[in-house]
Every structure is written in C-alpha cells, then in structure tokens.
Amino acid sequence: MTTREPAYSPETVLVEAARPPRVPGASVNPPVELSSTFIGTTDMGDAPFGYGRFATPAWTPFEEALAELEHAEVPALVFGSGLAAIAAVLSLIPRGGTLIMPRHAYQGSLQSAEELAERAGFAVLSVDIADTEAVVAALDSAAESGRSTGTGASAGTGTTASAMLWIESPTNPMLEVADVPALIDAARQRGILVAVDNTFATPLLQTPLDLGADIVVHSVTKYLAGHSDVVLGAVVSRDPGLRETLLTERAMRGAIAGPFEVWLALRGMRTLSVRLERAQANAQAIAERLAARPDILEVRYPGLPGDPGHARAAAQMSGFGAIVAFTVASAETATAIAEAVRLWTPATSLGGVESLIERRRRHASEPTSVPEGLLRLSVGIEHVDDLWADLDSAISAAIAATGGGKGAR
Ligand SMILES: Cc1ncc(COP(=O)(O)O)c(C=O)c1O
Incomplete structure (x- = not known):
C-alpha cells in the first residue's frame, strides 16, 4: 500500500487504496499476478507467500482496499463467491449452537444456513429482522441454550461463541431495515457473534464493524465489482483470531478467487x-x-x-x-x-x-x-x-x- 494520511474520505480511499509505491516509471495499477507458487526453501521463514491456495499477491490490493473501506486494520479475505464467504462464516457456529437468521434474506444464505445447520448440528431461529423485540427475544433464547449446553464463549474471543446473529439490512428482496446498532449491542451484551451481510448497503452507506459487528460479508459480485462480470465474495473482521480461522477455512476448503476476477473487482470498486x-x-x-x-x-x-x-x-x-x-x-x-x-x-x-x-x-x-x-x-x-x-x-x-x-x- 502507498503511505498516506489515513483520514481520507471513502470516495478517495476507493480511488487511492492499494496503489503500488510511487516509483518513477512504475505502473499506477497493481499488476495481475499469475503464480500458483512462490519461491522458498524448506523453511518458509517470513516469506509472505508460499502456495496460492493460502495467499497470493493477486488478492492483496483488493483485500487491503476493502479492509480500509470497512474500517478494519487487518486485510479482508476474498473468496470465490459471496456464498463461499457466507459458508465460511456459518462454519464458525459449533454443534449445539444457534444461528439467528432473518426470515427474509438472500435465499442462498437461507438455504446454505439450513443445509449446514442439519449437517453441523446447530439450530436456526428465523426472525423478522425489523422487529427488534423479536430479535432480542431470540438472542435471549440462544444465550440461554448456550448456557445450558455449555457450548461456546463470548464474542470477540475468536471462534467459539455458541450463537451467531446474522443481519441483512436492507433485506433481499423485501427491503426491511433492521435497527443495526441496537441489534449489534444486544448481541454483544449476550456474548453472541454478529455477522452483517453488507452487500446492499456497501461500506459507503454503513460500516457495521464500527458498531461492534464481528464480521462483515460481501457478495463482491454486486456493487463492489459493479459490472456484472465477476462472481466473488469477501469477509472482513477486525478480530485477528476470527480472521485466522476464516483464512484456514478458505485454504482448507479451497473456495478461492482467480487473480483476474480480483483485479477486475478492484478496478470496478474504483468507481x-x-x-x-x-x-x-x-x-x-x-x-x-x-x-x-x-x-x-x-x-x-x-x-x-x-x-x-x-x-x-x-x-x-x-x-x-x-x-x-x-x-x-x-x-x-x-x-x-x-x-x-x-x-x-x-x-x-x-x-x-x-x-x-x-x-x-x-x-x-x-x-x-x-x-x-x-x-x-x-x-x-x-x-x-x-x-x-x-x-x-x-x-x-x-x-x-x-x-x-x-x-x-
Ligand atoms: C445480499 C446477498 N448476499 C450474498 C449473495 C451471494 O453472493 P454470490 O452470488 O456472489 O455468491 C447475494 C447474491 O445474490 C446477495 O444478494
């Protein structure tokens, strides 16, 4: 990333983020990096890249730019699709845990949650995400069943919270609006992880990490890339433990993005x-x-x-x-x-x-x-x-x- 004042507006960050260093004659855009493997000996030491399923310089500029927009200090993680990013996040819910899910949300997220819940053994509570009282009641019930089964720990400690609140706002396709600050607050008070699908709003309209959300997910396919020419997803978290777990999930399941798609996404994001x-x-x-x-x-x-x-x-x-x-x-x-x-x-x-x-x-x-x-x-x-x-x-x-x-x- 270039060195510059951190106080730019998001409109400027979109244009300026993750440009190569200003060296005379250098390219103004990051290159499309095409390599599946990176030079190293038996000991990786401090080398940032080894094998392209774990990390590649093809992803770095986009991941740094999106993190900056969502106000995270650690790079985002790009995935092969929005749903791959969502599946990775849902995999954090332990057996015996609870997922609180909006009854109206992107139907792929709903389906993915139902399927995973059955296989992984967690419960799904379906709520009207615009009805704050109903969501808080579901949070209470999830916290109570977490206590009685002894699953998990509190949010912010990494990967073992027993329950997760999924927020989509506005919802797809009903356009319901959740009270995002109140719901994040209520979940945190009960030690429940919060993931926000920020696809509709984009970081230009709301930044849920600032309100205390643990995770933001995007279908990069949509506004971020913006030209209906790539399918991509991303996850952003400020919590290094959560990020590490999601990075491992990405590397182990292999739901990774192609270099050219990520390059196109950053190019699209500029505008x-x-x-x-x-x-x-x-x-x-x-x-x-x-x-x-x-x-x-x-x-x-x-x-x-x-x-x-x-x-x-x-x-x-x-x-x-x-x-x-x-x-x-x-x-x-x-x-x-x-x-x-x-x-x-x-x-x-x-x-x-x-x-x-x-x-x-x-x-x-x-x-x-x-x-x-x-x-x-x-x-x-x-x-x-x-x-x-x-x-x-x-x-x-x-x-x-x-x-x-x-x-x-
Ligand atoms: C709100 C929302 N989240 C996630 C997704 C899934 O993203 P993708 O199609 O990139 O897998 C979509 C796709 O329509 C969506 O509308």
Whole structure:
C-alpha cells in the first residue's frame, strides 16, 4: 500500500487504496499476478507467500482496499463467491449452537444456513429482522441454550461463541431495515457473534464493524465489482483470531478467487461512489414514480418517506441504496412486466451499472412469505427518464394484458 494520511474520505480511499509505491516509471495499477507458487526453501521463514491456495499477491490490493473501506486494520479475505464467504462464516457456529437468521434474506444464505445447520448440528431461529423485540427475544433464547449446553464463549474471543446473529439490512428482496446498532449491542451484551451481510448497503452507506459487528460479508459480485462480470465474495473482521480461522477455512476448503476476477473487482470498486450516487438517485425517482401509480399494490424503498424502514435507514445509513421492490396483483402480471421491458434486463443479480428486473418467486427456494407478484429492481446508472418510460409502459401493457390492476386477484 502507498503511505498516506489515513483520514481520507471513502470516495478517495476507493480511488487511492492499494496503489503500488510511487516509483518513477512504475505502473499506477497493481499488476495481475499469475503464480500458483512462490519461491522458498524448506523453511518458509517470513516469506509472505508460499502456495496460492493460502495467499497470493493477486488478492492483496483488493483485500487491503476493502479492509480500509470497512474500517478494519487487518486485510479482508476474498473468496470465490459471496456464498463461499457466507459458508465460511456459518462454519464458525459449533454443534449445539444457534444461528439467528432473518426470515427474509438472500435465499442462498437461507438455504446454505439450513443445509449446514442439519449437517453441523446447530439450530436456526428465523426472525423478522425489523422487529427488534423479536430479535432480542431470540438472542435471549440462544444465550440461554448456550448456557445450558455449555457450548461456546463470548464474542470477540475468536471462534467459539455458541450463537451467531446474522443481519441483512436492507433485506433481499423485501427491503426491511433492521435497527443495526441496537441489534449489534444486544448481541454483544449476550456474548453472541454478529455477522452483517453488507452487500446492499456497501461500506459507503454503513460500516457495521464500527458498531461492534464481528464480521462483515460481501457478495463482491454486486456493487463492489459493479459490472456484472465477476462472481466473488469477501469477509472482513477486525478480530485477528476470527480472521485466522476464516483464512484456514478458505485454504482448507479451497473456495478461492482467480487473480483476474480480483483485479477486475478492484478496478470496478474504483468507481463505486459515482456509480452508487447515480444509481441511488435513479432508485429514489423510480420508487416515487411507482408509488404514484394507483395500480401498484406496494412499493418498498427505504428512501420513500412513508416506507416502514425510512426513519431507521435515515438514522443509520448515509444513503438508501439502489434496490427497489414493488408488488403487483399476481405472478402472471409480474412475469408479464419482466417480459415487456426493453431497456431493463430481466435477470437475477444486482449491483451492476445496468438495470435489472426480476420476479423473485420464480425461484422455488425463495421464502413463500415473499409475494408472488413482487418484482425486485436493481436500479442502474442509465438516464432515469429512459428507465421510467420503459418500466411505466411495460407495467401498463402487462396490466392491460393480464387484468392485473389493483384489487385484481
Ligand atoms: C445480499 C446477498 N448476499 C450474498 C449473495 C451471494 O453472493 P454470490 O452470488 O456472489 O455468491 C447475494 C447474491 O445474490 C446477495 O444478494
């Protein structure tokens, strides 16, 4: 990393972090390092790199930049996908322990948690993450069962806490907003580890480690990389013990990232602040215009003053993000909208420069409490009027074709 004042704003950190040393004639960007092994004798001594499944200079610039953004003093750990990062974090929960999981969260996280819980022998308590009282009651119950089974120790001591609270906020795809500071506080008081999936918010909108979270995870695939061209994940923790355990998990399971994907992610991250700024402004305008249509059943976007998560998001985030969800009367109407758009792309995923639209219940694994007619929008950076004209006419055409206006069944 270059030597510089640590007090730069995140927008500057995005651009400046992890550049090579300023030597005349040197490259301004870190190189793509392609080597699976590194020179050494039988004794590794202090050599930073030995074999590429443990660590490689191809990962270092990205890992240092992300750590700086999330306010961690030790480098992040990049993984081969967001879900690989999530699986590594969930592996910290011991047999007999408890995972407190939002009932609405990325469906891959929910599925992964259920599968792992069965194999590894821990319990999953499903909660409405926006209902602070209900989450605190689940924390109490997890702490109580940790005491009675004698599993684990307190959070912050490394890897053996008996329970973990998983926070996604805003949630995917329902856009519920958790009281992140209150929940982290309550978990810490009970010695429960806290992991936050910060994919939707990005470190530009919230930095959970500052609030006492033990771990932050990212699907780097989304906003950080930002161009829908790589699948990657990352974990950040300030706790060297936790980091070491997760590093071992990565090396032993081998869920590692390719050098070029990591290089692309850092390249994409350089423009995160301008991409997010534009996408967020577009999302606000799209959400307002959707809310003004009488035939839309519900619009969820924390930036709408009437949204249930608005006050919380305004208090704890420095922006409302660029994901919007809206609900029409039926799956048929929602599908017809996704088929009628011409500028929006009907595809899964989110966080790229291009706007995507998806009916989430088309996935059999999506929780059944997500409405059949819910469409998730990942609002991109195109001109907002073009986006609105396309979506508006697709909605009108789909409703006319399916009879799916407000009140239709
Ligand atoms: C909030 C969230 N977390 C994690 C993931 C999983 O990341 P990946 O697809 O990179 O494995 C996703 C993917 O959609 C997501 O939306």
